Amino acid sequence: MRKNIRKYLFISIIIWMVFCSQNSLLAESLFDDRRALYEKTEALTQVPWYYLAAINQYERNIHTLEEDQLVGIQYPEEKWYGLLAGLESKPDFREETLSLFQGKGKDGSGDGVASYSDPEDVLYTVALHIQEELAKGKTFEKLIEEFYDREKAGLLISQYAKMFHHFKQVDLSERAFPLPTNYNYSYRSTWGHGRGYGGRRIHEGTDLFASYGTPVRSSSYGIVEIKGWNKFGGWRVGIRDAQNIYHYYAHLHGFEEGIEEGSFVEPGEVIGYVGSSGYGPVGTAGKFPPHLHYGMYRDNGTNEWAFDPYPYLRHWE
Numbered sequence: 001m002r003k004n005i006r007k008y009l010f011i012s013i014i015i016w017m018v019f020c021s022q023n024s025l026l027a028e029s030l031f032d033d034r035r036a037l038y039e040k041t042e043a044l045t046q047v048p049w050y051y052l053a054a055i056n057q058y059e060r061n062i063h064t065l066e067e068d069q070l071v072g073i074q075y076p077e078e079k080w081y082g083l084l085a086g087l088e089s090k091p092d093f094r095e096e097t098l099s100l101f102q103g104k105g106k107d108g109s110g111d112g113v114a115s116y117s118d119p120e121d122v123l124y125t126v127a128l129h130i131q132e133e134l135a136k137g138k139t140f141e142k143l144i145e146e147f148y149d150r151e152k153a154g155l156l157i158s159q160y161a162k163m164f165h166h167f168k169q170v171d172l173s174e175r176a177f178p179l180p181t182n183y184n185y186s187y188r189s190t191w192g193h194g195r196g197y198g199g200r201r202i203h204e205g206t207d208l209f210a211s212y213g214t215p216v217r218s219s220s221y222g223i224v225e226i227k228g229w230n231k232f233g234g235w236r237v238g239i240r241d242a243q244n245i246y247h248y249y250a251h252l253h254g255f256e257e258g259i260e261e262g263s264f265v266e267p268g269e270v271i272g273y274v275g276s277s278g279y280g281p282v283g284t285a286g287k288f289p290p291h292l293h294y295g296m297y298r299d300n301g302t303n304e305w306a307f308d309p310y311p312y313l314r315h316w317e
Helices: 002-045 049-062 077-086 095-100 119-135 140-148 151-167 310-316
Strands: 185-187 206-210 215-217 222-230 234-240 245-255 270-274 291-299 304-307
Touching: 002 049, 002 119, 049 119, 049 151, 077 095, 119 140, 140 151, 151 222, 206 310, 222 245, 234 270
Parallel strands: none
Antiparallel strands: 185 206, 206 291, 215 270, 222 234, 234 245, 245 270, 245 291, 291 304
């Protein structure tokens, strides 16, 4: 009986490993295809590939899309078709026809039509818009802000572009547990628990208790958006990743050398050290046991809100 159980367990592990390997290869192929499309469009328009990757990533973050969808940009139909947008049936038109009716859709694939459902055509159309706006003297951040009619969209997409450019890769989804797993630490779900300092409020994160000086690591690729003192969080760091998630590390004892606002970080990179700072003016410490407060906030294209990081921590651990 035990031999059969071990046999089935071994087979199950092998099947799971093959499944994970196949999924990894498929994901890698998809990222390669996206990079190839970005670079092809860059060659046609001289718009940097990382600008296009940033816009596509932002749209993928704020829309529910199929994982294998090459381009997630939702170009406004009224801009694509112009005066033809009111038609009940919208076949694929030649770009000359669309232009005649004040439509912006372009043929990026070279098949003779500007298809709203063709990822190459959509990306090419977006790239031409960027090209035109840059030629007018606008910054990338400003033209993005105007395109989405949202100031924060300009900031976020500019940050993503900087990340893609810095890391020179399209897949920035890797994650790491924020504390070294060979150190002593403990944590449990503390989401929503009450907090009294500064007025009644709920706990928006997970507390990971560890000794003073335990290294705190970035859980993602990202850019340091904020660093310094906060009366609630003490010495803290805020890092934005390419998935529209803001990672908040608080109550630190100190920062790792070289970590500054605008710095790029990778999963597992040390950014600071566990402490007990906070709940008072600059330098206040020791009002509670040393621990890392870890929070996660997501931007959905309209606003930003906190969500429970505990399930993610368990998975990364």
